[in-house]
Amino acid sequence: MNPSHDIAVFIRVVDLGSFAAVAKEANLSPSAVSKIVSRLEDRLGVKLLQRTTRRLVLSQEGETYSIRGREILAAIEAAEAEVTAGRGQPRGHLRINTGTAFAKHRLAPLLPEFLKKYPDMTVELSVTDRRVDVVAEQIDVAIRVGPLGDTSLVSHRLGEVRRIIAASPAYLRRHGTPKQARDLLSHNCLHLRGFSRLAGWPMYVNGERVLLPVTGSMSCDSADVLLDLAVSGIGIVRLGDFLGEAALSAKQLVPLLDTCHDDDPTPLNALMPPGRQNIPRVRAFVDFLHGKLRTANQRSLVRQV
Incomplete structure (x- = not known):
């Protein structure tokens, strides 16, 4: 009997929600997976999973055991990796x-x-x-x-992403450069659909933060596509600055309204x-x-x- 193997099988059952899915992944039979979980339950003297005809439900004890089990498996892997890493x-x-x-x-x-x-x-x-x-x-x-x-999950802060507003030189030559926030209302603004939690573009007007209800001829659920459209001159775009970094450096896009745009870190x-x-x-x-x-x-x- 390998306790860590049994714990790993149980946790995969929790993750995937069925014996059959784990059996396929581990090249075992569903009955073998079920027996491993039953063996754990017999050893612990508690029910880890409530089995119904439709699904498996974690018991309170099962939830506690899955949390601790993950920690144990991660600790074993970390220890083994640290020892082997000592050689290089x-x-x-x-x-x-x-x-x-x-x-x-x-x-x-x-x-x-x-x-x-x-x-x-x-x-x-x-x-x-x-x-x-x-x-x-x-x-x-x-x-x-x-x-x-x-x-x-364990989090490690890497930094923050800020937004920029930008347009291509060609678009600005044809339609003029917006000088203040409300000028955007008369421009073709490209909308990123499905990602923003905001109802408009956050701008500062007379010192007050407002969500400007910009409109335009194009919306898309791909920031990359909107970037390409902005570079081609179709309209003004608001996106994460890592997306526009190369285009700004190559002068394909011009940053706009830095002083009155809330870059929403x-x-x-x-x-x-x-x-x-x-x-x-x-x-x-x-x-x-x-x-x-x-x-x-x-x-x-x-x-x-």
Whole structure:
């Protein structure tokens, strides 16, 4: 009997919600998975899972055991990784998840340097704009822009993202340059759909913060597409400054209304399942990323806190 193996199987049952899913993942039969959980329950003398015809429900004892079990497994992995890392640099496979825009414009350009620094590590980068279940999908580090909300994950503050308003030189030649916030009401403003928590663009008018109800001919759920449209001259865009950094440097976009725009600083965090923050390969990546963002040049969209 291997207690840590039994704990790991039980936790995957909790994460995936069925014996069959874990059986497929672990190349076991569903009955074998069920027996492992039953063995744990017999040893502990409590029911960890309430089995119904439709689903598995954690008992109170099961919830406590799953929390402590995760901590135990993470501690074992951290101890083993630390011992093996003593023979050299951090090693192993690192699973990272982040959104499309941050992956393309900020993270991906840094990964070659990271892998060169840590040649015994491999990286699996999952890129999606949906909110993934970090624990269930066995992610080591998730990079998130925005408020954390209620989370059991361990967070490490990397910095913050600010917004810019910008347009292409061609658009400004054709339509003029807005000089004050309310000028935006007569311009074609491109709208990022589905991500903003705001009903308008936050601006300062006569010293008062207002949500300006800008309008335009185009909305899209991809910040990257809006960036391309703004560069092509279709309208004015408001987006995270890491997205516009290269276009601003290349003079493809011109920043607008810096003095009256609320740039809405939003936290940027690394999120990790409890215990994984102590694993050397995870710690190495978070420290590397934090350092790179901290030393980014003044036009970087991420400002350190």
